Amino acid sequence: MEKINSAIGIVNVETKIEDKFISIMLKKDKELIGLINFKFSREHGDKVAWIYVIEVKEKFQSKKFGDILINLFEDYCKKERIKRVEGKFYPTNMNARPFYLKHGYEIYKEDYETYILKVLDYIKENNSYKAEKKEDEIEA
Numbered sequence: 821m822e823k824i825n826s827a828i829g830i831v832n833v834e835t836k837i838e839d840k841f842i843s844i845m846l847k848k849d850k851e852l853i854g855l856i857n858f859k860f861s862r863e864h865g866d867k868v869a870w871i872y873v874i875e876v877k878e879k880f881q882s883k884k885f886g887d888i889l890i891n892l893f894e895d896y897c898k899k900e901r902i903k904r905v906e907g908k909f910y911p912t913n914m915n916a917r918p919f920y921l922k923h924g925y926e927i928y929k930e931d932y933e934t935y936i937l938k939v940l941d942y943i944k945e946n947n948s949y950k951a952e953k954k955e956d957e958i959e960a
Contacts, residue, residue: 828881833892841872844892846885853880855864858907860900869897870879871907871936894940902940907931 822833846853854876876885909916929935
């Protein structure tokens with residue numbers, strides 16, 4: 821079990837796979853702090869991760885646990901060679917939009933639900949992952 825340092829001390833990171841869904845959970849002692857729930861699918865030949873839930877208990881909010889969860893999730897996706905992440909949230913969730921935008925997600929559809937997207941461009945190099953440079957970022 822992985823452990824990480826946080827605003828409230830050491831917390832445990834647990835990953836659980838059940839019925840094609842993957843959950844990454846943060847726990848302090850045995851109390852659940854928050855979780856992210858997602859699954860993988862294939863679209864047009866690419867492996868895609870779909871976020872279903874990211875939630876932090878109210879008493880643990882504003883302590884960066886959402887940031888920790890989304891970073892753990894993206895690291896997991898990189899190891900699985902995921903190229904794209906998608907998800908959705910309800911417009912009534914006032915914290916979701918700034919959270920996802922802060923983490924580099926784009927809003928691509930707004931309706932009854934708001935849909936988000938992030939493209940992960942990573943290459944494997946010596947058993948680690950590094951972001952690929954975009955063509956316009958490559959120095960001449």
